[in-house]
Amino acid sequence: MSAQPEGRHRMPGVDPYPEGTEGAGEGAPVVLVVDDLEANRRLLEAVLSPRGYAVRLCGSGEEALEWLSDRVPDLVLLDVLMPGVDGYEVCRRVRGDERTAYVPVVMVTASGSEQKLRAIEAGADDFVTKPFDQSELLARVRSLVRVKRYHDTIVRQAVELTAWNRELESKVSAQVEELERVGRLRRFLSPQVAGLVMESGDEGFLASHRAEITATFCDLRGFTSFAETSEPEEVMAVLADYHEALGELVFRFEGTLEHFAGDGLLVFFNDPIPCPDAPDRAVRMAVAMRSRVGHLAEGWRRHGHDLGLGVGIAQGYATLGRVGFEGRYDYAAIGTVTNMSARLSAVAQAGQILISQKVAARAGEDVVTRSLGPIELRGISKPVETFEVLGLDSARSPS
Template identity: 70%
Template sequence: MTSGAVAARSQPQPESGVRVLVVDDLEANRKLLHAVLEPRGFLVRSVASGEEALAVLAESDVDVVLLDVLMPGLDGYATCASIRAEPRTAMLPVVMVTASGTQQRLRALEVGADDFIAKPFDQAELLARVRSLARVKRLHDTVVEQRAALEHWNAELERRVAAQVDDLERLGRLRRFLSPQIAGLIVETGDESFLESHRRDITTVFTDLRGFTAFAETAEPEETMAVLRDYHATLGALVFAYEGTLEHFAGDGLMVFFNDPPPCTDAPERAVRMALDMRDRVDELAESWRRHGHDLGFGVGIAQGYATLGRVGFEGRWDYAAIGTVTNVAARLCDAAKARQILISPRVLAGLDGRFETRALGPLELRGISRPVDVHEVIGTVDPEGKS
C-alpha cells in the first residue's frame, strides 16, 4: 500500500492554527511539505537556511519546526542547538528530517531534537509526528500560561494579604477608641482625615465608681481586677452599642463622647440613654459585688460644648483625644455625682426635648470651673403617656 493510500484512508480532521516552520535549503522539499501540511489546516512557513530560521523564531511564535539536517552555512544540528540554547525556544518541538543513517539520528537527538523523519518520508508518519508534537507544544504553552497566571495570582494574593494585614492593623488601632462598625467603615473608605486636629461640638460622658478608691486599698488585687474586668466589659459593650467614641478607660473612670468622628444629630439624647443603660447594668453588677462585701456605686457626668479633637501621643502609641472645657465640666459633674446619679449640663438638658424626667439641682461650684454650672439630674425616661 502506498503512503498516499494510507493518508487517504486515515484522513484526519484539519489542524486549525498549528504553526509549522519548515527549514530546508531545497525548494522542492519545502514545496512538498507545504503540499502535505497546508491542505490539512496547518499554517506553514518555510525558510532556506538555519540563519533564517533563527531570525523567524526570534520574532514569531511557532508550534513545530521541521528541520533539514544537511544545509550550507548553519546546518540542522547547529540550528537545533541554537534553538535549545535560547530560553524562549528551549522547549519548542523540533523534528529533524534526514536521509542519513543511525549515527546522524543519534546526533540529532543529542543536540536536542525531539524526533526525526527519514527521507523519503511517509506522509501519514509525518502528519502523526507533527500532530503529536504540536499537542505537546500546546500543553506546554498551557502550563506556561497557567504558571504565569498562578504567579500573577500569587503576587495579587500577597498584595491583598498585605493590604488586609494593614487594614487589620489600622482596624485594631481604630477600634481602641471607635465602635467596631465605625472603625470598619473608616478602614473600608480609607479616610483617616478625622485624626488630624479639628474643632467640634461634642457631648462628653464621664463615669466612675463611687467608693472605688477605698475598695482598691483594702481588697486583694485579684478582687480589684475581677471587678474592673466585669465593669469594663459591661460599659464597653454599651459604648459600642450606642456608637460612642471611647477616649479612655482609666481604672474605674471612663470617658466617651458623641458627634465625633461620625456626626450624631441626637448626641445629648444618645449620651443620656447610654448612661441610663449603664446605670441599670452596673446595678446588676453591684448586686454581685455586694454579695462579696464590696459596696460600690456608679456616677455619671455629661456635658456638651466645643472641644479640639485629634490624634495625640507618639509613634507606636497613639490615642484619640478631646481637649477643652467641655471635658473638664463632664469630669467635674461626674465627681459631684452620688451613687446612681447622672448629672448633666444646661446644653445637654436643652437637647433632651422633654423626653426624660429630670430634676434641677441649681448652680453648683465645680472644681476648676470658673463659674457655677446650673446642674440637672436625670431620673429616667418618660414614656408616651408621660410616666417615668
C-alpha cells in the first residue's frame, strides 16, 4: 500500500484532494476553491494548477468550513451565491477564526455592486467578476498569496523572536545569578579557589562545620593615633594602598579572607579547600606582607605617618560557615584559634610576626624563628608559647 502524501487525511464525507491537484510541488501555495458548480471549480483548477498552485476543491460552504476546520490555505477563492451556507457566511467564519483570520479571501461574484458591498462587509479582500479574465485572476491571486506569505513570515519571526527573548532572558537570569554567586564567593575566597568551587558547583562548604585551620591576623601599629590626627582623605589613601598590597598576597597564597576591618585583616588556611602546608603557607604569606608593608611604610614616613605591620599566626580548630542575612553573607571562622592570632598580633611590635608553638612546629624547615617563651595574652586563659619569625633561610630549605 503506497503512502499518502503528508497531511492528506480524509474527513468523513469530504474529499478535499480531488483529481487534478497532484502536480504541485512541496511547499506550493495552497488555494482553496469553493463553488457549487463543478464546471467552475474545474475551470479555476485548470487555470491555477499549471502555475504551481496546489488547488483544493470544495462544492459547498459546509464542505469548505469542514476542510478549514483543521487546515489553513494560502488563499480562498469563494463563490458568493451557493445553496445552504453561502459565500458571505463562509467569509465571516474565516475572519472569525484566529487561525484563518489573515487568509486572503477573493469573492467570485456577478457584476452587481450590492454583492461587492456585502462581500466587503463580510471581510473579503478582493473580487473576481464572472466571467473572469485569466490574467486578472492570476495577478490577484499572485499578489494576495505574496501578502499571505509575508504575513506568515512575520508571524513565524515573531514566534521565533518571542522564543529567543525567553531563552535570552533565561540565560541572562542564569548569568546574573552566576555572577552574584561568584561575587559572593570572591568576597572571601581567592580567585583560584572560587574558580574551583564554581566549576564543581558545590556550595556545601558554606554550611556550618568544624575544621583545623591556621589563622593569620595582622594590623598596623600606630594606626589608631594616625586615624585620630589625620584627615579622613589621608586615612583612606593609606588604607587603599595597604588593602591592595595585602589583598594581592592573600590571593597569591590562596588564603581564605574572613574580613577586612579598617587596618585589621584575618586570613585562614585549610578551609574550605584542604591545605596540608597551611602553617608554612601562612608564615610565608606573613613574611611577604611584612616586606610589602615595609616598602609602603617608607612612603608613609615621608608624609609623617609612623606605621608598621604586626602579625599573629595560630593553629587550632574552629567552627566555620556562612553567616549574615539574605543579600549580605560572609564566611566566618569562630573559635579560640582566631582570637589567639588576633592577640598575638596585638602584642607584636612593628615588623614582628608572632606565631604559636603549633605553627612553629609545622612550618617549613627554612622558616627561621626564635622563642619568646610563654606570653600572657588577653582573653586566653593560659600563657602561650610564642615564637618570632625572623625570616626565611633558603639554605635550610630541603632540596
